[in-house]
Amino acid sequence: MLMNLFGSGRESMSAVDTAWLRMDRPTNLMVITGMMFFEGEIDFERLRVVMEQRLLKHARFKQKVVRTGTNAAWEDDPDFDIANHLHRVALPGKAGKPELETMVNDLISVPMDFSKPVWQFYVVENYQGGSVLVARIHHCIADGIALIQVLLGLTDKEEEPHQKAAPKKSKFLADEREPDDPFMRLYRPVAKMYAGVLKSYGKLLGTSYGLMANPGKLAEYTQTGLGLGQGIARLAAMPADPRTKFKGKLSTVKRIAWSESLPLPEVKHVGKALGCSINDVLLSCVAGALRGYLIERGQQVDGLTIRASVPVNLRPESKLDKLGNYFGLVFLPLPIGVANPIERVYEVKRRMEEIKGGYDAIITLGLLSVVGSLPNMIEQPAIEYFSTKSTAVMTNVPGPREPIYLAGAKVHDLQFWVPQSGEIGMGVSILSYNDRVNFGVMTDKKLVPDPSRIIEGFGAEFEKLVLATLLSVLDCPPDPEMAELHLAVLRMQSAS
Structure with a gap:
């Protein structure tokens, strides 16, 4: 429990969570939006009971945000009523994907009501013969992990779980994932490395006596300090991202789109054939889809690189089940200018390897901690400055590998959208679940009014990559035009 600075009944908000709270603005709301699709209808009353028993055990979901000067705190809501947060709705018309998309588009531009706990769940009861749970949770409560x-x-591994034994505390362990999946490749190894760096650097700053007692450690700590110093200088000198159709003055209206899921085993096969990770393959498809969108709109893309701000988990394993934000950011240069799908995968891999050895994540987490402790008038210029460095926020969150059930209803699919900060106008979300991979895109309506066109490019880019990989295995030159031709033939065959 943090020290109580506000008097009885209030808990101080951490500096990092305060930073995310104050990033909220009309043009970029700091709200994580997710959807859970069910194979059939979900029992609303049973869901309410599950949420009361399992969600509300986290005090944060019954607390509202209180702001005083430069500080913020969590305070129990004396008037809390779950009915203000769990709603049942119905879609109009054919109650299909267009109607659900419209509903979510309407929700994502609505600010949270800070007079109540900052989360909302909506049960859509008539979507394509089943139900959908739409969740909105403010970023100051927690990060994606x-x-x-x-x-x-909230969920179970079977439809009717045994109720005799008390449910075990949920704990998502990276060790349970396969060593080549996105979480193991990007999040955990980097998190462990940065956690060690943070610990060492903390000793450097706070234990001069320890250095005198152990002079052999001085070189190690000095090297860490030099690395951090060089990283700060490099980030400060990093030029702004180039102006494209994705970057410009923002409006207050967002648009979302989501993809049909890709089979994870096929993504693994492609990665294995090319000697790359799943993450390399997926991010290459993202770069290809963004490239295709820009070309369609007449933009020159030869040699173009744009950066994505990629969250890196710095959460210690002891805090895997704790709320709050424990992540930094790295800036990944996406090779938009590379046309060949195989060359693009290898270029993504090379760039990922370069940023893994840097200090960007720990620096940005430290920056958030500092600015969250300072007046808002200091935080906002800092956020604006760093938001010019990238064009998109891109996050890759691993979900359960096996099917899960909520209130007795089987979860068919999962989807979510990551918020953007400052002047960033696009978020790209990748989520794996039950051997499938889903893509979601959120854009500013003024810049990209039709994010579905980007979404359509993900699947097409993966198909091109599959065909190019097959050609390379057959010792044929990986010609993107040939891949396009094969793709066109396959589509014509399937349409006939």
Whole structure:
């Protein structure tokens, strides 16, 4: 429990969570939006009971935000009523994907009501013969890794779980994932490395006596300090991202789109054939889809590189089931200018390897901690400055590998959208679940009014990559035009 600075009944908000709270603005709301699709109808009353028993055990979901000067705190809501947060709705018309998309588009531009706890769940009861749960949770409550813990804590591995034994605490362990999946490749190894760096650097700053007693450690700590110093200088000198159709003055209206899921085993096969990770393959498809969108709109893309801000988990394993934000950011240069799908995968891999050895994540987490402790008038210029460095926020969150059930209803699919900060106008979300991979895109309506066109490019880019990989295996030159031709033939065959 943090020290109580506000008097009885209030808990101080951490500096990092305060930073995310104050990033909220009309043009970019700091709200994580997710959807859970069910194979059949979900029992609303049973869901309410599950949420009361499992969600509300986290005090944060019964607390509202209180702001005083430069500080913020969590305070129990004396008037809390779950009915203000769990709603049942119905879609109009054919109650299909267009109607659900319209509903979510309407929700994502609505600010949270800070007079109540900052989360809302909506049960859509008539979507394509089943139900959908739409969730909106403010970023100051938790990051994506923590919210996965909350999700797993609500669900069961079977339709009718045994009720005799008390449910075990949910804990998502990276060791349970396959060593080549996105979480193991990007999040955990980097998190462990940065956690060690943070610990060492903390000793450097705070234990001069320890250095005198152990002079052999001086070189190690000095090297860490030099690395951090060089990283700060490099980030400060990093030029702004180039102006494209994705970057410009923002409006207050967002648009979302989501993809049909890709089979994870096929993504693994392609990665294995090319000697790359799943993450390399997926991010290459993202770069290809963004490239295709820009070309369609007449933009020159030869040699173009744009950066994506990629969250990196710095959460210690002891805090895997704790709420709050424990991540930094790295800036990944996406090779938009590379046309050949195989060359693009290898270029993504090379760039990922370069950023893994840097200090960007720990620096940005430290920056958030500092600015969250300072007046808002200092935080906002800092956020604006760093938001010019990238064009998109891109996050890759691992979900359960096996099917899960919520209130007795089987979860068919999962989807979510990551918020953007400052002047960033696009978020790209990748989520794996039950051997499938889903893509979601959120854009500013003024810049990209039709994010579905980007979404359509993900699947097409993966198909091109599959065909190019097959050609390379057959010792044929990986010609993107040939891949396009094969793709066109396959589509014509399937249409006939």
